[in-house]
Amino acid sequence: MSTRDKILQAVKNNKPALIPLQEIPALLDVTEENPIVKFTAILKNLSTEVKEVDGWDEVIQYVSELKQQYKIVTVIDGVDGIVNDGADTINQSAAALASLDYALIKGPIGIAENGAIWLNDKNLPNRLLPFICQHLVLVIEAKDIVSNMHQAYRKIQVNEEGYGVFISGPSKTADIEQSLVIGAHGPLSLRVYIVH
Amino acid sequence: MTETASSFIAKSTIKAADLEHRRKINFNIDKYNATVPLGKQQFSDVAIARERAKNAKWRAIEHLDQYLEHFEKQITARGAKVLWAETAEQALQEVGKICKEKNCTTVVKSKSMVTEEIHLNHFLEEQGIESVETDLGEYIQQLDGEPPYHIVTPAMHKNKEDVARLFADKLGVPGGLSPEELTQVARQKLREKYVQAEIGVTGANFIVADIGGIAITENEGNARLSCAWPKTHIVIVGIEKVIPSITDLALFWPLLSTFGTGQKVTVYNSIVTGPRQPNETDGPEEMYVILLDNGRTNLLANPAVREALYCIRCGACLNACPVYKNIGGHAYETTYSGPIGSVITPHLRGMHEYKHLSYASSLCGNCTEVCAVKINLHELLLENRHEAVVKGESTLAERIAWKAWKASSLNRKMMNMGNGKMKNWVVNKVFKGWTAHRSDLDFSQQTFNQMWAERNKE
Numbered sequence: 001m002s003t004r005d006k007i008l009q010a011v012k013n014n015k016p017a018l019i020p021l022q023e024i025p026a027l028l029d030v031t032e033e034n035p036i037v038k039f040t041a042i043l044k045n046l047s048t049e050v051k052e053v054d055g056w057d058e059v060i061q062y063v064s065e066l067k068q069q070y071k072i073v074t075v076i077d078g079v080d081g082i083v084n085d086g087a088d089t090i091n092q093s094a095a096a097l098a099s100l101d102y103a104l105i106k107g108p109i110g111i112a113e114n115g116a117i118w119l120n121d122k123n124l125p126n127r128l129l130p131f132i133c134q135h136l137v138l139v140i141e142a143k144d145i146v147s148n149m150h151q152a153y154r155k156i157q158v159n160e161e162g163y164g165v166f167i168s169g170p171s172k173t174a175d176i177e178q179s180l181v182i183g184a185h186g187p188l189s190l191r192v193y194i195v196h
Numbered sequence: 197m198t199e200t201a202s203s204f205i206a207k208s209t210i211k212a213a214d215l216e217h218r219r220k221i222n223f224n225i226d227k228y229n230a231t232v233p234l235g236k237q238q239f240s241d242v243a244i245a246r247e248r249a250k251n252a253k254w255r256a257i258e259h260l261d262q263y264l265e266h267f268e269k270q271i272t273a274r275g276a277k278v279l280w281a282e283t284a285e286q287a288l289q290e291v292g293k294i295c296k297e298k299n300c301t302t303v304v305k306s307k308s309m310v311t312e313e314i315h316l317n318h319f320l321e322e323q324g325i326e327s328v329e330t331d332l333g334e335y336i337q338q339l340d341g342e343p344p345y346h347i348v349t350p351a352m353h354k355n356k357e358d359v360a361r362l363f364a365d366k367l368g369v370p371g372g373l374s375p376e377e378l379t380q381v382a383r384q385k386l387r388e389k390y391v392q393a394e395i396g397v398t399g400a401n402f403i404v405a406d407i408g409g410i411a412i413t414e415n416e417g418n419a420r421l422s423c424a425w426p427k428t429h430i431v432i433v434g435i436e437k438v439i440p441s442i443t444d445l446a447l448f449w450p451l452l453s454t455f456g457t458g459q460k461v462t463v464y465n466s467i468v469t470g471p472r473q474p475n476e477t478d479g480p481e482e483m484y485v486i487l488l489d490n491g492r493t494n495l496l497a498n499p500a501v502r503e504a505l506y507c508i509r510c511g512a513c514l515n516a517c518p519v520y521k522n523i524g525g526h527a528y529e530t531t532y533s534g535p536i537g538s539v540i541t542p543h544l545r546g547m548h549e550y551k552h553l554s555y556a557s558s559l560c561g562n563c564t565e566v567c568a569v570k571i572n573l574h575e576l577l578l579e580n581r582h583e584a585v586v587k588g589e590s591t592l593a594e595r596i597a598w599k600a601w602k603a604s605s606l607n608r609k610m611m612n613m614g615n616g617k618m619k620n621w622v623v624n625k626v627f628k629g630w631t632a633h634r635s636d637l638d639f640s641q642q643t644f645n646q647m648w649a650e651r652n653k654e
């Protein structure tokens with residue numbers, strides 16, 4: 001018998017008999033009255049700079065300012081005035097990506113209850129991108145912010161997308177004496193644009 | 197007494213009296229205690245959330261074989277390879293084989309208790325492969341040549357001065373750096389390692405059955421880098437980590453982060469469902485998932501302690517345990533310490549060698565009270581004691597003593613025999629084991645019958 005079959009057999013032989021499960025009330029799925037306010041407040045608490053803007057002008061302006069000084073990659077589609085150059089990262093080595101100063105990425109879902117933004121393979125030409133850059137800027141459209149994770153999971157189809165991640169804040173650690181340090185292995189800072 | 201038991205007693209005796217050690221641990225745990233209640237506010241009802249989580253794990257364990265097969269089928273279809281390992285040796289062999297194939301000289305690792313369980317670093321070292329821990333806490337521990345002290349906070353027993361000294365010693369950086377500076381040093385050093393590494397090894401917090409994926413949660417970003425930077429990604433995970441559905445993550449991720457660190461949410465919550473797909477442009481070229489048994493089916497076979505498999509390794513029971521808080525994580529000399537470690541280790545590694553851990557508890561029940569998935573930890577500790585006795589693991593002297601105790605307790609005549617002095621002598625001097633770590637018993641000079649008679653005279 002293969003190891004696989006041996007383990008599965010051991011599981012089959014030893015697993016508990018089926019008994020009806022206790023009914024437990026579902027957790028509340030409360031829709032926020034104002035998800036954007038909540039989203040912003042939570043993110044600010046997570047050491048994130050939040051900018052709420054009307055239209056894309058400010059974002060476009062920001063991108064062009066960054067471009068003059070830094071090495072940046074922008075993964076934002078369908079906005080006049082912003083060039084999506086994410087495809088350039090496809091064949092770049094990780095070592096090359098590590099020298100990237102800024103990555104700007106648009107996410108499809110934001111979650112008010114914990115300030116998380118979902119990214120998946122569709123928005124990520126390169127899976128390393130949001131982790132390897134020095135500073136990360138995430139962009140989300142106001143209409144894409146849902147109240148909670150329950151609502152988010154209803155929108156997500158990871159098995160079609162291959163890989164996905166919820167990002168809430170810049171990387172951080174508290175491994176030394178529980179003192180919070182922003183900027184561990186991932187980006188040193190996070191800025192979020194909420195676009196109306 | 198076995199050697200492991202006497203070593204445990206010796207080490208815990210020393211640690212319990214080490215005030216500096218106690219101060220550091222309490223400092224850390226106090227900070228944890230201050231943030232957890234804030235994190236819990238995110239649940240409309242924490243009790244119900246824990247109950248639901250327990251229910252989901254219950255379902256997962258009831259159908260464990262189907263879920264594992266379903267997971268395997270799904271993730272294999274997307275190009276990952278699933279390997280099964282009954283023992284630590286088998287898991288190590290599989291890793292060894294992959295490393296050989298890839299001519300691997302450097303491995304980057306993110307935090308994973310399972311890799312501690314199988315002693316992966318030691319194995320790789322023997323093969324001449326450098327294995328680098330990338331989680332900051334684990335990195336600190338690796339620099340110091342110590343195993344992790346705590347399942348969530350590996351370097352909990354070191355203060356910032358200790359870490360600064362260690363970095364100065366081992367990495368040649370100036371002494372007295374702040375936590376911020378130390379973190380940046382580690383970031384730089386580790387980025388160099390990521391560049392070299394051919395293989396990244398991670399654990400998994402959950403095996404998500406319905407979509408056939410693994411879920412990893414973290415703050416630092418090192419696990420993400422470990423699984424996407426090198427060309428090959430190896431996941432090693434215990435078979436009990438299954439949850440039925442991706443929608444269960446809506447509950448388990450917040451539970452784990454709140455009960456583990458007091459955060460509402462951790463920074464990165466990733467779901468990986470396979471290596472780079474043909475239509476995808478990056479990600480690791482190959483992904484292996486090693487499903488490890490290593491004694492878990494023993495736990496499954498035992499209805500009395502089976503629920504210990506629900507554990508999500510949040511570490512809350514460690515932080516709540518008065519024994520852990522005094523003797524610390526290293527005295528146990530096991531991969532999993534604290535209450536959950538004392539419950540599962542005898543089943544994973546042998547009752548004979550590890551039964552003594554069940555006694556390292558005051559049965560106060562605080563572990564059960566705080567457990568994220570409501571495992572009845574203190575009752576399971578009691579159950580382990582019971583099993584040890586049933587299996588004949590107790591010593592002859594203990595068996596005789598309890599037999600005599602039982603016989604005399606059931607017999608009024610025997611209870612009235614002899615005076616208090618003699619009873620004191622029998623218990624305190626003849627059964628010396630009792631008084632080795634306790635103060636002497638002091639029996640009443642009168643028997644109960646005498647006292648009763650006197651009282652009723654009045």
Ligand code: SF4
Pocket residue numbers: 455506507508509510511512513514536563566567568569570571573
């Ligand atoms: S037993 Fe419960 S409290 Fe302890 S680590 Fe596991 S889930 Fe957390």
